[in-house]
Amino acid sequence: xxxxxxxxxxxxxxxxxxxxxxxxxxxxxxxxxxxxxxxxxxxxxxxxxxxxxxxxxxxxxxxxxxxxxxxxxxxxxxxxxxxxxxxxxxxxxxxxxxxxxxxxxxxxxxxxxxxxxxxxxxxxxxxxxxxxxxxxxxxxxxxxxxxxxxxxxxxxxxxxxxxxxxxxxxxxxxxxxxxxxxxxxxxxxxxxxxxxxxxxxxxxxxxxxxxxxxxxxxxxxxxxxxxxxxxxxxxxxxxxxxxxxxxxxxxxxxxxxxxxxxxxxxxxxxxxxxxxxxxxxxxxxxxxxxxxxxxxxxxxxxxxxxxxxxxxxxxxxxxxxxxxxxxxxxxxxxxxxxxxxxxxxxxxxxxxxxxxxxxxxxxxxxxxxxxxxxxxxxxxxxxxxxxxxxxxxxxxxxxxxxxxxxxxxxxxxxx
Numbered sequence: 001x002x003x004x005x006x007x008x009x010x011x012x013x014x015x016x017x018x019x020x021x022x023x024x025x026x027x028x029x030x031x032x033x034x035x036x037x038x039x040x041x042x043x044x045x046x047x048x049x050x051x052x053x054x055x056x057x058x059x060x061x062x063x064x065x066x067x068x069x070x071x072x073x074x075x076x077x078x079x080x081x082x083x084x085x086x087x088x089x090x091x092x093x094x095x096x097x098x099x100x101x102x103x104x105x106x107x108x109x110x111x112x113x114x115x116x117x118x119x120x121x122x123x124x125x126x127x128x129x130x131x132x133x134x135x136x137x138x139x140x141x142x143x144x145x146x147x148x149x150x151x152x153x154x155x156x157x158x159x160x161x162x163x164x165x166x167x168x169x170x171x172x173x174x175x176x177x178x179x180x181x182x183x184x185x186x187x188x189x190x191x192x193x194x195x196x197x198x199x200x201x202x203x204x205x206x207x208x209x210x211x212x213x214x215x216x217x218x219x220x221x222x223x224x225x226x227x228x229x230x231x232x233x234x235x236x237x238x239x240x241x242x243x244x245x246x247x248x249x250x251x252x253x254x255x256x257x258x259x260x261x262x263x264x265x266x267x268x269x270x271x272x273x274x275x276x277x278x279x280x281x282x283x284x285x286x287x288x289x290x291x292x293x294x295x296x297x298x299x300x301x302x303x304x305x306x307x308x309x310x311x312x313x314x315x316x317x318x319x320x321x322x323x324x325x326x327x328x329x330x331x332x333x334x335x336x337x338x339x340x341x342x343x344x345x346x347x348x349x350x351x352x353x354x355x356x357x358x359x360x361x362x363x364x365x366x367x368x369x370x371x372x373x374x375x376x377x378x379x380x381x382x383x384x385x386x387x388x389x390x391x392x393x394x395x396x397x398x399x400x401x402x403x404x405x406x407x408x409x410x411x412x413x414x415x
Contacts, residue, residue: 008280012072014079015083019048026252026253027085030048030085054103060104070121075121076121076184079124082126084132086128086137089108090175113182125179127187129190172185186217190220195222231245237279246282246283248267249261252286264307311366314341318333319332326353327340340412356389357377357391358389363412363413364410372399377393
């Protein structure tokens with residue numbers, strides 16, 4: 001695993017396809033929706049794909065988008081090169097189902113990769129192993145809805161599957177040979193067949209031969225990639241490197257029917273919690289059909305940007321801080337500094353337990369650098385024995401003027 005990813009802590013996911021012009025969830029309306037996508041539309045393949053080649057995001061501005069991502073404090077960005085619906089957002093030479101055949105007629109992926117790289121960020125591409133549009137992919141179409149992903153595979157002709165695998169490998173090869181250094185390949189869709197049918201080891205070997213440093217997630221089976229819990233923060237951090245991907249509302253693509261947005265405070269608290277557990281938060285955004293972002297997402301991006309402008313050092317480049325019993329909230333660490341994230345407004349003081357209290361050089365509010373009053377407490381035994389380096393508890397006063405609207409951060413500097 002690359003060292004940059006180990007402590008990146010924050011990335012941005014971008015889900016986008018031709019269906020965004022209709023304001024429908026990406027790909028899943030084809031399958032009649034899913035229970036965990038409560039606002040997903042239900043439609044036929046014909047209706048879903050009707051008008052796809054009219055897709056024309058004339059207001060797409062990758063430089064502005066990359067700048068927003070940079071200002072948020074994210075360290076990397078991952079865009080959908082191709083989702084389950086099979087529509088390639090780059091000019092693939094292996095299919096006529098792509099952005100190159102649309103009214104827009106230009107590459108989406110390439111300019112985004114260049115813009116993200118120009119901002120000094122790491123770049124990743126999402127690629128679905130499944131392709132519900134390709135003629136050689138054993139589709140569900142004849143069986144209709146609701147979605148039943150597994151039984152049909154027993155009837156897949158081997159010659160047909162071989163052709164599809166060659167096509168899939170070919171598209172991955174295109175992505176790794178067309179855009180320079182790709183830092184992350186984010187695979188998805190692995191559940192639809194028995195894992196070995198994807199020829200994952202051969203695919204990983206090809207990836208390594210083309211770009212040895214490209215990171216791959218765990219959704220390419222048998223390859224040991226980093227773990228990707230979805231839409232939740234694990235109770236306990238996984239043993240391997242991990243990343244939680246999470247939407248702002250209940251949908252991955254732009255969905256005009258989904259107004260159930262998490263508050264900016266909730267999103268920032270999730271970021272703090274993920275960082276405190278040693279993971280990365282991959283926060284999703286979803287452009288509309290014209291290439292611009294929905295106002296609700298811009299509002300939250302601006303709030304995260306404002307908070308990270310002050311508190312970035314408590315997130316990016318950190319490792320997990322104190323144990324949960326030591327401090328009731330997320331905490332991170334960088335060298336001798338511990339960052340305490342107050343996700344709830346305190347009542348006068350907060351306590352930190354089980355620390356070398358005499359080693360605390362200062363406690364400050366990260367928001368304005370003001371020194372916070374503190375009181376150390378040690379046991380009578382330590383006092384009587386005159387222990388010069390006792391373990392004890394510290395109570396820290398938190399005046400109202402340092403409380404942040406979203407998450408208040410205190411930094412404890414140890415000698």
